[in-house]
Amino acid sequence: MKGLDNIQTFYFIGIGGIGMSALARYFKTMGRHVFGYDKTPSALTEALISEGIPVGYIDETAQLTDFVSVNDNTLIVYTPAIPKHNKILNHVRAANYSVIKRAALLGEVTKNTLCLAVAGTHGKTTTSAILGHLLAECNMPVTAFLGGIAENYNSNFISKGHEITVVEADEFDRSFLQLSPDIACITSMDADHLDIYGDPSSIEDAFKDFSDLLPNSDNLLVKKGLPLTGKTVAIEESADFEAQNVRIENGSYVFDLKTPTTVLKDLKFYLPGHHNLFNAVTALGMAILAGSPTHRIPNALLSFKGVQRRFTYKIKTKDLVLIDDYAHHPTEIDALFQAVSEMYPHDKKSIVFQPHLFSRTKDFVNGFARSLSQFDEVFLLPIYPAREQPIEGVTSQWLLDKTTNTKKQLVSKNSLPAIIKNSDCRIKLLVGAGDIGVEVHTITKYLLDEA
Numbered sequence: 001m002k003g004l005d006n007i008q009t010f011y012f013i014g015i016g017g018i019g020m021s022a023l024a025r026y027f028k029t030m031g032r033h034v035f036g037y038d039k040t041p042s043a044l045t046e047a048l049i050s051e052g053i054p055v056g057y058i059d060e061t062a063q064l065t066d067f068v069s070v071n072d073n074t075l076i077v078y079t080p081a082i083p084k085h086n087k088i089l090n091h092v093r094a095a096n097y098s099v100i101k102r103a104a105l106l107g108e109v110t111k112n113t114l115c116l117a118v119a120g121t122h123g124k125t126t127t128s129a130i131l132g133h134l135l136a137e138c139n140m141p142v143t144a145f146l147g148g149i150a151e152n153y154n155s156n157f158i159s160k161g162h163e164i165t166v167v168e169a170d171e172f173d174r175s176f177l178q179l180s181p182d183i184a185c186i187t188s189m190d191a192d193h194l195d196i197y198g199d200p201s202s203i204e205d206a207f208k209d210f211s212d213l214l215p216n217s218d219n220l221l222v223k224k225g226l227p228l229t230g231k232t233v234a235i236e237e238s239a240d241f242e243a244q245n246v247r248i249e250n251g252s253y254v255f256d257l258k259t260p261t262t263v264l265k266d267l268k269f270y271l272p273g274h275h276n277l278f279n280a281v282t283a284l285g286m287a288i289l290a291g292s293p294t295h296r297i298p299n300a301l302l303s304f305k306g307v308q309r310r311f312t313y314k315i316k317t318k319d320l321v322l323i324d325d326y327a328h329h330p331t332e333i334d335a336l337f338q339a340v341s342e343m344y345p346h347d348k349k350s351i352v353f354q355p356h357l358f359s360r361t362k363d364f365v366n367g368f369a370r371s372l373s374q375f376d377e378v379f380l381l382p383i384y385p386a387r388e389q390p391i392e393g394v395t396s397q398w399l400l401d402k403t404t405n406t407k408k409q410l411v412s413k414n415s416l417p418a419i420i421k422n423s424d425c426r427i428k429l430l431v432g433a434g435d436i437g438v439e440v441h442t443i444t445k446y447l448l449d450e451a
Helices: 018-029 043-050 087-094 102-110 124-137 172-178 200-211 274-289 294-302 330-343 358-363 365-372 396-402 416-422 436-450
Strands: 009-013 033-037 074-078 099-101 114-119 142-150 155-159 164-169 183-186 220-223 231-235 241-249 252-258 263-269 312-316 321-325 349-353 377-380 408-410 427-431
Touching: 009 018, 009 087, 018 033, 018 043, 018 102, 018 142, 018 155, 074 102, 087 099, 099 102, 102 164, 102 172, 114 124, 114 274, 124 142, 124 155, 124 164, 124 274, 124 294, 172 200, 183 200, 183 274, 220 274, 231 274, 241 274, 252 274, 263 274, 263 294, 274 294, 274 330, 312 436, 321 436, 330 349, 330 365, 330 427, 349 416, 358 365, 365 396, 377 396, 377 416, 396 408, 416 436, 427 436
Parallel strands: 009 033, 009 074, 074 099, 114 164, 114 183, 142 164, 183 220, 220 231, 231 241, 321 427, 349 377, 349 427, 377 408
Antiparallel strands: 142 155, 241 252, 252 263, 312 321
């Protein structure tokens, strides 16, 4: 591709995706013509329409040709999540449109900027959101493309200038190898996406390849203990960037941040869980490497409100705490349990979990069973398939049978509100990366109305 300067029209196939919609918003702010298709309406697509970006929901070529024509000024963007039988995607390929994957487009956008890339199998969205917010609050000229809706902006897109970009470096489909990072972090390298990589060593190799993209290993922050060369990050453990003297005061973390050159005292951070505190320390380190004025950082961190579906409180009363979270890997569920146990050590806890992908459930079934068994009560929804076809024998019942809970049940979406209400656990969690998030509003309203 010759570059983006001459492209006037962008058509996004799968525009309702969290990464795609952020790019659509970016090009809209740049004054380009932006259109798109998605399979179903959602809060994101409705928001895009309200911002002046037309979205169609019918997989027919008329959805495309009504808006764009084949010329050098038009670019079609798609994601690997689009099924191979999609008519619009097959049409644009056959009709010689200029077609590009989302990851390659993100690489082009960030190429001539100071690119801050957040990689890791867990924590990318929260770390990116904290980082983008820190830079914006420090009056740095930043554009941030986020994989979730940041509460401070009610958006997955932060636009405060074009000299710096913050991006999630996604390991799925090796997308992050399309980037040209100047500063980066790797928060974790757990096995995941084995349907793509085949085995854990291959995903580790991909992260090593990503780290090699950096011009200088001093600009790479890595979780202490990972087999990579860079500046280390840790909590209460000797590292280049370390959270020290960590304590909880009035429901929030208070800590000192040790950097290679200084110590920032008594920083406050409101998101629960050591995993979120680690994400914050990583984001702080990247912001400092990018040149953020350290005297502004404490207030910037203090004002961060979180990311939707990342330990999001929906109800918080003396009788009931309802938390919504995106966790979809055993390590993430462990982190979630640590967070709620630290905040509510004496309360019983139930989890409603929707497994995401047949392949992930198959690959990590024993890990999921151990993680879920920590809770007092477990409710499992059917597996959310996303892009996959069923795998024989891989079901939520199979997973449920492997848990050791005495209170456990397979449930349907329709039965959820009443089942959750009747649970005697005060702390209740709705967890998963599928469409369980769509049910959260209904469940919250039901519980509040019944209270």
